[in-house]
Amino acid sequence: MNTIAERLARVRREIDTSARSCGRDPEKIRLLAVSKTFPPEIVEEAAAAGQTWFGENRVQEAFAKIPKVRSRGLHWHLIGHLQSNKARRAVELFEGIETLDRPGIVRKLGSLAEELDKTLEVLVQVNVGEESQKSGVDPHSAESLVELVDQFPRLQLRGLMTIPPYFADAEKCRPYFRQLRKVFDQINLGRSEPLTELSMGMSHDFRVAIQEGATLVRVGTAVFGARG
Numbered sequence: 371m372n373t374i375a376e377r378l379a380r381v382r383r384e385i386d387t388s389a390r391s392c393g394r395d396p397e398k399i400r401l402l403a404v405s406k407t408f409p410p411e412i413v414e415e416a417a418a419a420g421q422t423w424f425g426e427n428r429v430q431e432a433f434a435k436i437p438k439v440r441s442r443g444l445h446w447h448l449i450g451h452l453q454s455n456k457a458r459r460a461v462e463l464f465e466g467i468e469t470l471d472r473p474g475i476v477r478k479l480g481s482l483a484e485e486l487d488k489t490l491e492v493l494v495q496v497n498v499g500e501e502s503q504k505s506g507v508d509p510h511s512a513e514s515l516v517e518l519v520d521q522f523p524r525l526q527l528r529g530l531m532t533i534p535p536y537f538a539d540a541e542k543c544r545p546y547f548r549q550l551r552k553v554f555d556q557i558n559l560g561r562s563e564p565l566t567e568l569s570m571g572m573s574h575d576f577r578v579a580i581q582e583g584a585t586l587v588r589v590g591t592a593v594f595g596a597r598g
């Protein structure tokens with residue numbers, strides 16, 4: 371199980387199994403291969419194995435990497451914290467941004483997307499663990515941030531994203547995934563156009579996240595191997 375093609379096949383099989391184990395359609399779960407720290411050639415290897423969605427957590431790194439990837443038809447999401455001074459570059463590079471976590475960045479992205487004539491798929495990041503060192507809006511403020519995003523036509527709000535506290539035992543992440551799902555359901559009660567995406571689950575806990583409703587799993591290590 372050492373080539374990227376083999377690892378990808380295994381992750382896809384596990385997504386399939388987890389989805390079926392709870393009666394979900396595996397086709398409704400998008401795998402985002404998190405290529406941070408890995409060079410363009412490695413992205414190309416994954417693309418050759420059929421992977422089309424990729425995630426990067428740093429704008430600078432993505433700026434150096436994405437233009438060098440020769441594979442066509444790939445889609446990129448930003449999954450790391452976005453500073454205001456990197457917002458323009460982020461809008462230029464990414465098709466989706468999963469880390470909208472404060473009003474200032476929402477307004478900035480909304481006006482940049484307008485200016486650059488670009489439509490972005492966006493998610494609001496929720497800090498379900500309410501850990502002070504993690505970014506993400508607190509669960510009680512998620513709905514008002516969602517309403518702000520709705521005011522910008524170039525920002526297509528698709529759903530919510532979270533990074534729960536880390537536990538080696540993935541079962542311990544379950545309550546956090548469940549909480550994000552609750553916030554999501556609550557927000558959807560008041561929406562004419564419901565949110566559809568729940569971005570949650572990484573290499574060690576995506577199986578549990580899928581059981582709790584994840585539609586987007588962000589998997590790095592299980593696809594590319596350990597980061598150096």
Ligand SMILES: *Cc1c(COP(=O)(O)O)cnc(C)c1O
Binds near residue numbers: 427450
């Ligand atoms: C790095 C990263 C991942 C992937 O983590 P793995 O444990 O390597 O699968 C997922 N989400 C975010 C936000 C990350 O920064």
